[in-house]
Amino acid sequence: MNLHSILSILVFSPLLGIIVLAIIPKAQEKAIKAVGFLATLPALLLSLAVYAHFLAGKNLSDFSVSVPWIQFRGINVQEPIFSVYYELGINGFQLLMVVLTSVISTLAAIGACKFIKKEWKGYFMLFLLLVTGMLGVFTAENLILFFIFFEVTLIPTFFLIGKWGYFEKEKAAYSFLIYNGLGSAVLLIVIMVLFAKTGTTNIEMLKQMVADPQLFKGGFKLGLFIALLVAFGVKLPIFPLHSWMLRVHVQAPPSVVMIHSGILLKIGAYGLIRFGMGIFPQQFEKLATLIAILGVINLLYGAFLAFIQTDFKMVLAYSSISHMGIVLIGLAAMNEAGIQGAIFQAVSHGLISALLFFLVGVLYERTDTSLIENLGGLAKGMPLAAGFLLAGAMASLGLPGMSGFVSEFMAFLGLFKVQPWIAAVGTIGIIMTAAYLLRAVLGMTYGKAHREFDGVLDLRGVELVPVFVLMALIVLIGVYPSVLSSPLQATLETIMLGLGG
Amino acid sequence: MENAWLIPLFPLLSFMILLLIGKRLREASAYVGILLTLASLVFSILVLFERFSEPSYLAKFNWLTIGDLHLTAGFEVNQLNALMLFIVSLVSFLVHTYSKGYMHGDERFHIFYAYLGLFTFAMLGLVISPNILQTYIFWELVGVGSFLLIGFYYYKEEAKAAAKKAFIMTRIGDVGLLIGMILLFWQTKSFEYSEIFNAVEAGGVSNTMITLTAILIFIGAVGKSGQFPLHTWLPDAMEGPTPVSALIHAATMVAAGVYLVAALFPLFTASKTALLTVATIGGITAIFAASIGLVQTDIKRVLAYSTVSQLGYMMLALGSAGYVAGVFHLMTHAFFKALLFLAAGSVIHAVHTQNIEEMGGLWKKLKLTAPLFLIGTLAISGVPGLSGFFSKDEILVAAWEGGHPVLFLLALIAAFMTAFYMFRLFFMVFTGEKRGKQKDVHESPSVMTMPMVLLGILAVVAGYVNTPWFGSFLGDWLVDGNPALGHSHIEGPAWIMIAATVVSLAGILLAYLIYGKRSIAPDWLSGKGDMLHTVLNNKYYIDEFYKLTVVAFVTGFSYLLRFIDVFLVEGIVKGVTGIVQGLGRTGSKMQSGQVQTYGAVAFLGLAVLVVIYALTGGYLR
């Protein structure tokens, strides 16, 4: 097969599922679920194949594709031609995000088979569209294409939350749409300014052209960078732009939260690294202290608030904020350790939060509650679920041997080199993380049972698949982090080159 | 020695097997655990013997690459590691065996053994780590093993609270270790012990930095080893099954802090302040915990406070530059304290209570446990001839020669107290009248007593590897080829040994008079100082103090933040939406639906434009 077309097939393969779904009658639940699940597999297999290709020592640029797409010219003949290419490509960092996306998508499809109780057809069509959007976001090589895919992720998510969520689903969906819509509007402005000034949106070319002091003044670039920070800060989310994300985490159906917390939030981190750091390295450096402080605020703010929540979903939502703080901390370090830590944290948190939200979904399905005090003593009725919940919490609080530790460690290692005082304040977050997670998880699983767990089934059958796969990946990364770090080295070098370090 | 890396993997294998198929094996799980830890023990003994004749061995591979930094993992066998391997695998093996009897009939039997395997793996991994990062990794893993085992009876609220407390308290220390480790890394560009020591020796690190990192790392040790002021989790940890207390909270994990300071000894000796801190904290802990131990009535809690106190001793030794003394006491303490806990477990197994006021007169019924407990008590009290005597003497000498007369005095008083409360425990449990409701008390099965016998023998003879009379083999061997660790044996004045003997015998005598012969009323002390007794009984109100300060602060701060989150962050959001909605509403009010009004407004607009056009001539500037 032609290697250049692989990425396109990878990105658009879920659409095939949508076409098939379109001709299946609404009532055929089993067939719809099967198609919805199977349609995520080609992307998974292909992304693993690309990873294998990398492991075999071959070049990832084999996969890049670039075809002229849109061209236009201003009224004046002397003006340059504005051309947009259809270009997909992949580097080590993108590869990791693509693999993460395809893995979590497949597992979320399994989750959806369990958790979605109505209108499977519409759900899976939107879901597959969302998967395409996410895969596209991580492989797009120019900003316009990136933006299109970015928007493609917004709309299905809006409907997925608004239609299949819990009680306050509409409110959550609107607040998701408004915040992210504003964020993407800001992003669009940045993209258009860059496009108008340079005539290209290709990321690699932009890196060179933006560095040209003739074309861009320093202050202007700073403004653009801050706009980018806001745009992706909504997504990440950075305090105080986070309140939409809490609602989404609590109200959306678990299989959507797996995707949302696992991947969609990571688009923020991805954008900050790829565009913020890639295109505006000097500006990033200027604001590094601010970003470090924001990171610590995120970390502590999320941790302290998670400490007093009564709903386990809220605990996890605040813990996501807290963990995204570590991404910022790593980025603000501006050195290899920190950036690698941030990327590790993005991947690791994706896996861990997908696991935890899947488990929450199972618990909610069985017991109709996710309130900590209503669940006390769960270990008696659901030992397996309780065990995995504890293991997931341990991974989340950064237990060595699991992925959370490696990322946390590297992020702090990086920041301690440049900003030891801010980092030292941040370490309070490590203690707080342990405190709030243990408080919540032990409150749910240990202690006297507050209710009968008769007839409450433990994890079983197909539910074990996502749990085992995610746990295995978490432990694999924790024990042998080279699976992540080796694809990253080339990317890191490029970034460090841009930073002039 | 090339195969020393296998030693930790056996228990890991046990953990995985039991996790996967333990449910089907039921009580046969014990054999899996016992056999695999036996394999570890055999390998450890082989490694130890090999280490007598061969130099240390170090192997490593690349674990994680960060740009041009290469972090390695691997294993190292030097004297200290080999000794620790032996101690840990031995105690672990014995506890595995003992638990077969103790945990008999528990429905989560296999889980217990799986956790034991996990802990043993982590502990063995900890002691063969060649670099501080790997040490930290296993350091946290032992914490988890301990956490899981403390919370083994998960349905008990006390166990849940104790497990949580243990994890969080030790994590506070761990963060100190983490910071110290990272700061040290950026100073020396390495996590490897040897490279750190080289850099420190070469003067590549400033003095303040050495002091700072050493103290931060020591905070980690404080957390793990239950030193003041992070000691409160250790007595609570007694909620776990008794074999666990013997393995984790007496012999191995809590000694990890001491081990860490010993492993980084060259770093600590490079800073006077750091050493003094270690010694002071150790000395304070020794007497502080011993004084609380005087009044406790729970058999395991008395032993727990005694553990805290003895760990303080070890820290005091290390802080007084007595490397050999500290490690020596670590070893002897592992044996006799494990023995005491296992014997206590045997007592609890027989009478089903932990309250010593409900025991008494058990000497005749527990024919084997009682003498073994006596051996342990004699050893810990420092009666001449037993292992504890020699190691405690070394520590006292080290403290005296290290130039800390105050700390020496504290240690001496603590030794007196130790002898007193240990014999108080002994007399109350085994002699006198039968108290409480004891029925069909019987000796434990041999699977429980045999490990105790073995430990009893070791508790007697282990001291003879390092005595002022027959030579200091252990000391010579430990510091061999490494002058940074100090002298193999510190010559001290002879009166110290006599003084130590006198205070321990005085303690025993006092305990005998009060609790054995009952010629002094037990409330003699409490009657005299009612206040003091209350304070001691409440453990100096440290827990309450933490509850009122740290916990209250964290909760209060969280609620403050929630206030901000709900009113400020959400308030801004609500404000913005409010403004937008208000504008929209005003706008929609203007839409009266009267087409003529619209027309009029449109015409007015046109007129204004025309006027502007006329005035400016068509050009807006």
Add this chain to the structure above:
Amino acid sequence: MSSIPASAFLALALILFCIGLYGALTKRNTVIVLISIELMLNAVNINLVTFSKYGINPSIDGQIFALFAMAVAAAEAAVGLAILMALYRNKKTVHIDEMNEMKN
């Protein structure tokens, strides 16, 4: 004919337009409003024709536009009256201030 200056035509158109505007904005009866709109359109037609004759570049364009405007006006009157009829059937009134369906 040429003795009449262009300004006279323009003044006529202006007066006609103002009358139309006044009628469209103030009359309550919708039929009168429609008629007033026709007046305004015709005022525009006069302007178009005037400029096609007296403009800087006189040409036939303006008159053609005027024809277009008439055709549009006719169509508009037809549609407008049809809407008016429909409204009248529904609301039993032709008073414009009672027709506020476009409110909010």
